[in-house]
Amino acid sequence: MSEEKKYRKVRIKKGPKGWGKELIIEPKPGRDLIYSVTGGGIHPLAQHIADLSGGTPFDGFKSKAGFEEIAVVIIDCGGTARIGVYPMKKVPTVDIYPTSPSGPLMRFITEEFFVSGVRLEDVEVIE
Amino acid sequence: MNPTVVKYEAVVTEIGPLVSEFTEAGVLVFFGDQAPEELREFAILHDGKKLAADVVPGDLICLDDDQFRVLAVGEVANQNLSALGHFIVKFNGESTPEMPGDICAESRPVPVIAVGARLKIIGSE
Numbered sequence: 308m309s310e311e312k313k314y315r316k317v318r319i320k321k322g323p324k325g326w327g328k329e330l331i332i333e334p335k336p337g338r339d340l341i342y343s344v345t346g347g348g349i350h351p352l353a354q355h356i357a358d359l360s361g362g363t364p365f366d367g368f369k370s371k372a373g374f375e376e377i378a379v380v381i382i383d384c385g386g387t388a389r390i391g392v393y394p395m396k397k398v399p400t401v402d403i404y405p406t407s408p409s410g411p412l413m414r415f416i417t418e419e420f421f422v423s424g425v426r427l428e429d430v431e432v433i434e
Numbered sequence: 435m436n437p438t439v440v441k442y443e444a445v446v447t448e449i450g451p452l453v454s455e456f457t458e459a460g461v462l463v464f465f466g467d468q469a470p471e472e473l474r475e476f477a478i479l480h481d482g483k484k485l486a487a488d489v490v491p492g493d494l495i496c497l498d499d500d501q502f503r504v505l506a507v508g509e510v511a512n513q514n515l516s517a518l519g520h521f522i523v524k525f526n527g528e529s530t531p532e533m534p535g536d537i538c539a540e541s542r543p544v545p546v547i548a549v550g551a552r553l554k555i556i557g558s559e
Contacts, residue, residue, distance in 0.1 A: 396472065
């Protein structure tokens with residue numbers, strides 16, 4: 308892997324049926340993982356965010372990483388567990404399903420750390 | 435009653451230290467044993483592999499000798515179970531899932547689960 312990685316700042320907006328506002332994600336050296344915690348490997352949305360931002364796609368079910376290495380987490384959470392675990396750790400979290408804060412960890416799910424219902428077209432490069 | 439079919443079968447391999455956060459809310463969170471560390475904390479891990487048929491209302495979730503009737507199944511619950519061994523059981527008596535990942539079961543106290551417990555989901559053909 309080249310050390311000459313070019314990172315770009317991206318805006319990830321909530322989808323039309325989703326919750327939240329938008330997350331601004333800027334991978335940095337040492338914190339550039341686009342961490343997919345989804346069924347079936349790297350989710351296409353995670354790949355897309357990686358392609359646009361220059362971050363590194365990463366399958367959370369295959370390998371281990373520390374939270375400090377993660378730029379953003381992509382989940383396919385049905386609304387109870389993953390939706391809260393990553394915001395609780397203050398890791399920006401994108402749910403592909405249009406869920407709203409719920410579950411026992413609901414208090415951690417804030418607009419600062421969470422958007423949902425996100426589609427490929429909801430991601431754009433801003434810098 | 436039609437012949438029963440075992441849709442999913444597993445043995446509990448690990449109980450996360452923070453599982454009580456969810457059981458106190460009437461929820462059990464299961465994950466397959468490939469789950470990353472941060473999810474294991476909150477989850478009941480198990481060795482289940484293949485989902486033989488989609489879970490539907492009317493099925494039974496068996497935890498050792500206890501049986502719980504499934505009342506509702508959210509639209510992504512089967513996909514999560516099949517791909518990740520991940521499912522959520524809410525013992526809330528609801529016939530409509532609140533969230534798309536929910537499996538709703540009879541409103542009864544959340545069963546206490548230990549490592550080695552046998553989990554089965556059975557339904558009719």
